Amino acid sequence: MSTNEEAVTYKKKDFMSDQMIRWCPGCGDYSILSQVQTVFAGLGIPKEKFAVISGIGCSSRFPYYMNTYGFHTIHGRAPAFATGLKLANPDLSVWMITGDGDSLSIGGNHFIHILRRNVDIQLLMFNNRIYGLTKGQYSPTSEIGKKTKSTPMGSLDHPFEPCAVALGADASFVARTVDIFVKDLRGVIQDAADHRGTSFVEIFQNCNIFNDGAFNDVTDRKTRDETVVFVKHGEPLIFGSKDGPRKGLRVDKQFRLEVVEDVDPENPGDEILVHDETNPVLANLLARMRPPYPVAMGVIFRVKRATYDGGVAEQIKTAQQVPLAGDLTKAIYGGNTWVVD
């Protein structure tokens, strides 16, 4: 994005479209929509430079509700559309909205490839661990044993851990947040916007119709201090109720995580891990934490890495420095020719 554009200021409502929102009342998507609109308003990017691309599923109706350029595409294929659009039009701020089924099942292939290429877009994956729009089948993030319409005796599939998949695909930015953690959600979306490369954000999202309470363990106010750790670069990994004794995380000699009880937040000591978002080993440990460990929220991994679209533009720039670059006469009349009189 050019920084020379005249300064643009927007309000959240500038990003609200005139379309009736057709998500179920109480859906977690509303909160995400609201925070995305809020962040867009503050980015200083002209409204016409945003493009929101989605696949298929409840979450993928998102572009219709954003007053920007938008494209509701095909199930699972949004990363490919987003890649093509970004290559065609590198000035755009491209945002991709997807779900757990869209990204990790039918679109698994495209999902890993956009991450490894590091195309400069933001990829927000709403994870509700269920197929909502098709009315309640288990998804690739559903837990084993889950009873759904298609798994009356319980799901047999081992679920994906989305952030670990993203790390496995060499994503340069991996973050996790929750639909109702409004402030953190907004912060992570802002961080995603600021990152160059594919910014992957997993958003725990409640489907109150087909999978209500799927994330109660992390959203329940009574218990969430114990079940969630907010990670921040350079700060110790400490969690637990502020009223009671705090807990910390450390690794043993086998690189296994351990929860340390009674940690003094002012002086946690050397053994408590300090979050380093550039450390892929730590990122993998954090991404996979499940009870009895706290679930990690925030920017889990972030590194600078060349973007694919940047490389494409660079090669073209280099190629155009030769004499007669782009000359059609040279292209057609060059090489071995002969003349018939």
Add this chain to the structure above:
Amino acid sequence: MATNVETVDSVVLRFAGDSGDGMQLTGTQFTNTSALQGNDLSTFPDFPAEIRAPAGTVAGVSGFQLHFSSNEIRTPGDAPNVLVAMNPAALKANIGDLKTGGMVIVNTDKFSERDLEKAEYEENPLENGSLEGFQVVEVALSTLTKRSVEELGLNNKESDRCKNFFALGMTYWLYNRDMSVTQTWIKGKFKAPYDQANLKALQAGWNFADTMELFHSSYEVPAAKLKPGTYKNITGSMALSLGLVAAGSLAKRQLFLGAYPITPASDVLHHLSKFKDFGVVTFQAEDEIAAICASIGAAFGGSIAITSTSGPGVALKGEALGLAVITELPLVLINVQRGGPSTGLPTKTEQSDLNIALFGRHGECPNPVLAAATPSDCFEVALEAVRIAVKYRMPVMLLTDGYLANGAEPWCLPELDSLKPIDCNIATEDIADGFRPYDRDPETLARHWAIPGTKGLEHRIGGLEKEDGTGNVSYDPGNHEHMSNLRAEKIQRIQADVPDVEVYGDTDGVGLISWGSTFGSVRTAVDAARAEGMKVGHVHLRWLSPLPANLEQTINGFAKAGVAELNLGQLHRYLSSEYLIDMASITKIQGQPFKSSELIAEIKKLS
């Protein structure tokens, strides 16, 4: 010195050997040399799908046929006059095609018992009299090549790899070709000492033919009297790629190709990736689906978007093509057809994807379809496909095939001034007031192409049915019927840009109707039949959807019409259902082009 130089009009030459023997390279060198000597020519590379099938077996034989002439020609020829067979398998696979009395040059070093066994010969064909009726020229190619390069200190394997140049040198002598094109090419292509080795082998082959008096005479094929102009030898893949690059330039938009490697379409990806100086973006996607989806994304972003593939890829792209139809975005899908179904015959030619091109998507989902007729015609068809896609805002299917993609012919280069600019008519912020993405041009029914980044034209599109005008999601029954009819009507409106067909030859006798790469064989057969006094006409279709406006009337004018195609009658069935005219179906489905002689026989049946 040749004792005798005879002048001949036309020669069909075929090089055949193991997949690793360099036959494609040898044939290409002979082709380029002949092109620069001014011959008209047509080539037919024919090779197995395996990169190195078991050496010495019939399955591994790779061939390159070249027809060069002092007359205008349109096919690589039915039967070779000369066959170069590098081993018994090549001999076995090709001898049946050789003209009676034709010449076969064989590498006798490869006729050991073991070699014969691999080719499944029970006895040595050089000794059992089975080659009577042909002029057999026996040459110890491997031994002679080895001797010619011995001072360079190459090992056995390395020197043996030069033997294709020895054979090429012999054929250059036989047809009085100028070796300098190949010599220059070798110097640029190979590093020392292999450049020297190949040059020596080439020269040794020439000298051997010259001094050993192997041949009764050598031959001269004078330059053809082609229409005046500047010419270049070109394959269909290259002509197609240049057409796309030209289209991008004429549209003043970036050209974008999304592709996944697939035989025989990969050359389009290879060629276009070399045009970065034109700003061309080539994206090698993770799969066929991503390739077309990225292209549609680029089309949304304002690029001239292309995706290239072959049959299996077209099957995978069907859903995305439907999205391009419903979102009314310009796109060109190139299908370089090959033998199917499934993996089928990856390196062989066929025209069996007409049905999928016309009908192969879910829903009522029409798209325009056009096909190239010759390698050089690919240039013009590429331009036309882009022009129509942009003008009418819809995906266009462009059909070529393996035969066109890999085959070569002299191309009379177009005057650049004659190429019309492509007007993209892109929506600007001037129309922001009251802008509706699905408002249309009343004549073409094209909707706005409003590119992200344009102030005031923010809008959303997608795969859900659209309300005409606003582009809003609509499940309204009447709107869906209206939009379905509208998408079909858009195809019919293209007819205004489709020229009427013209009958070549007689309009009221036997009429042959063809499309795509069979142009050359059908036209050659029609010429031959007319020379024999038969009353025959030829209609060749570039446009398959929409069909030219006067086609029905034209077919009705024939006393008897036949549809010739390399499938089981797909165009025949389509035209029959469109026009309810009784027509004969002439088909071949062997992974090979029609021979003109086969078509002449069909014409006789209809006469």
